Amino acid sequence: MSSDSRLARSMWHQLEPIHAVFYFSPEGFEEAAALGYDVAERWPSYFAYRTAPLGPVGTTAATAAYYSFSPSMIDRYVRGLWDTASPAQVLRTRLTAVDRTYRALLGDRVASPEMTEAAELARRAAESVSVAARPFAAANLDLPWPEEPHLALWHAATVLREHRGDGHLAALLTADLDPCESLVSFAAIGAAPVANFAGRGWSAQEWAAAQERLTARGLVDPSGQATERGRELRDQVERTTDELAAAPWRTLGEEKAQRLVQLAGPVLGAVFGAGLLPMTSTLGIATVKVPD
Numbered sequence: 001m002s003s004d005s006r007l008a009r010s011m012w013h014q015l016e017p018i019h020a021v022f023y024f025s026p027e028g029f030e031e032a033a034a035l036g037y038d039v040a041e042r043w044p045s046y047f048a049y050r051t052a053p054l055g056p057v058g059t060t061a062a063t064a065a066y067y068s069f070s071p072s073m074i075d076r077y078v079r080g081l082w083d084t085a086s087p088a089q090v091l092r093t094r095l096t097a098v099d100r101t102y103r104a105l106l107g108d109r110v111a112s113p114e115m116t117e118a119a120e121l122a123r124r125a126a127e128s129v130s131v132a133a134r135p136f137a138a139a140n141l142d143l144p145w146p147e148e149p150h151l152a153l154w155h156a157a158t159v160l161r162e163h164r165g166d167g168h169l170a171a172l173l174t175a176d177l178d179p180c181e182s183l184v185s186f187a188a189i190g191a192a193p194v195a196n197f198a199g200r201g202w203s204a205q206e207w208a209a210a211q212e213r214l215t216a217r218g219l220v221d222p223s224g225q226a227t228e229r230g231r232e233l234r235d236q237v238e239r240t241t242d243e244l245a246a247a248p249w250r251t252l253g254e255e256k257a258q259r260l261v262q263l264a265g266p267v268l269g270a271v272f273g274a275g276l277l278p279m280t281s282t283l284g285i286a287t288v289k290v291p292d
Contacts, residue, residue, distance in 0.1 A: 001239060001242065002243070002246070003254070004243075004246040004249065004250050005239065005242035005243050005245075005246050006242070007246070007249045007250075007254060007257055008164070008242045008243075008245040008246040008249050009238075009242045009245075010261075011160070011249055011257060011260075011261070012161070012164055012245065014260075014261050014264060014268060015122075015157040015160055015161060015264070016157075016161055017268060017271045017272065017277055018153070018154065018157045018264060018267050018268060018271060019154065019157040019158050019161045020161075020277065021101060021105070021271045021274070021276055021277060022049075022094075022097050022098045022101040022154075023042065023045070023046055023049065023050075024042070024276040024277055024278070025097070025100075025101040025104070025274075025276055026104075027097055027100035027101045027104060028045060028049070028097040028098075028101060029042075029045060030097075030100075031093045031094075031096055031097040031100070032044070032045035032048060032049070032093070032097070034093070035048075035084060035085040035089060035090065035093055036084045036085060037084055037085075043073075043077050043199075044077060044081075047062075047074075047077045047078055047081060048081055048084070048085070048090050049090060049094045049097070050136075051065075051078065051081065051087075052087040052088075052090035052091045052094065053087075053091065053136070053139035053140045053142070053143060054087075054135065054136070054139045055087050055139075056082045056086070056087055057078075058078070058079070059071070059074050059075045059078050059079050062074050062078040065135050065136060067169045067172070067179050067182070068179050068180075068182050068183055068200055069179075069200050069201055070179070070180070070200060070201035070202045070203075070206065072201055072203075073200065073201025074201075076201075091143065095146060095151060098150075098151060098154050099148070099150070099151060102150045102151075102154065102267075103150075105267070105270040105271065105274055106150070106266070106267065106270055109266060110148070110149070110150035111148075111149065111150075114263045114266070115149040115150055115153065115263075115267075116149040117259075117263055118149070118153050118260055118263035118264045118267075119149040119150070119152035119153040119156065121252065121256055121257075121259060121260040121263070122152075122153050122156035122157060122160070122260055122264075123145065123152055123155075123156045124251075124252055124256075125156065125160060125248040125249060125251065125252040125257075125260075126141065126155075126156040126157075126159040126160050126163075126248065127141070128247065128248045128251040128252070129141070129159065129160070129163045129247065129248050130247060131163075133166065133170065134162070134163055134166035134167065135166065136162035136163075136165060136166050137159055137162040137163035137165075137166050139162075140155070140158050140159045140162055141159050143155070153264065153267070160248060163245065163248065164241065164244075164245040167240075167241055167244030167245055168237075168241040168244075170240075170244060171236075171237045171238075171240035171241045171244065172237060174240060175233055175236065175237050175240075177233075177237070178210070180202050180206055180207065180209075180210035181210045181213060181214055183197045183200055183202070183207075183210075184207060184210045184211050184214055184220065184224075185214055185219060185220065185226065185230060185233070185234055186234065187224070188214070188219075188220045188224055188225055188226035188230055188234075189226045189230070189231055189234050192280050193280065194207075194224070196280055211224055214230065218230075219233060
């Protein structure tokens with residue numbers, strides 16, 4: 001793994017929780033409920049908040065952009081999504097939800113000089129990304145930059161994580177892993193328990209069929225565990241993902257990236273301290289180790 005790729009992976013670990021926390025915060029659910037979304041489960045607000053930058057897309061476009069969620073799940077949650085609120089309304093509410101979440105976590109620190117500097121560095125990295133074949137990153141980068149530093153930091157983290165995520169889908173396609181296979185192969189290396197992937201909406205039959213296809217390719221054994229070839233393929237997916245995510249950090253440079261880590265440390269600490277994020281994530285953060 002190159003130093004640029006290693007830095008890209010490290011920065012993902014630092015910024016992903018800073019981005020994701022509002023999806024799980026009480027404030028995020030309260031704001032979504034005020035718009036009229038059902039918050040008895042987290043998916044209606046998740047799909048509204050994350051899809052809104054793309055505009056009033058339908059289920060086909062959303063299925064393409066999300067990739068690893070089953071088409072039936074996309075149909076359930078995205079069909080009629082904009083009957084409740086328009087994308088513009090959701091985007092305004094999203095910023096309000098992030099603002100309230102960060103203020104609950106950090107108090108007066110949202111306006112500190114350290115927050116301002118962190119936002120400036122993160123924005124510099126985010127504005128340098130290439131958006132070619134990266135719909136989520138491009139859609140978020142098209143949005144106006146928030147003026148308040150804590151919101152600008154969150155927005156930059158969002159652009160950067162979506163840039164990485166879009167690249168990850170390219171890596172999966174290159175590895176010839178279809179949407180369900182991408183999850184089965186990830187579970188097979190122990191990235192997260194199989195049960196944790198149920199939230200992506202694939203049926204037991206679809207999961208079993210994907211496992212059979214991977215078994216036929218010699219990537220998974222009959223018990224669902226990755227073979228040596230399967231682990232090598234997943235390692236390659238992660239290496240490619242890191243390589244495709246490296247450009248903004250190469251632009252910012254190692255020294256400034258580490259300064260961003262230092263400045264954003266209190267935000268990351270507050271996020272973990274609040275206990276809002278799930279203990280085991282299907283993203284594989286802190287579980288997937290990529291060999292050099």
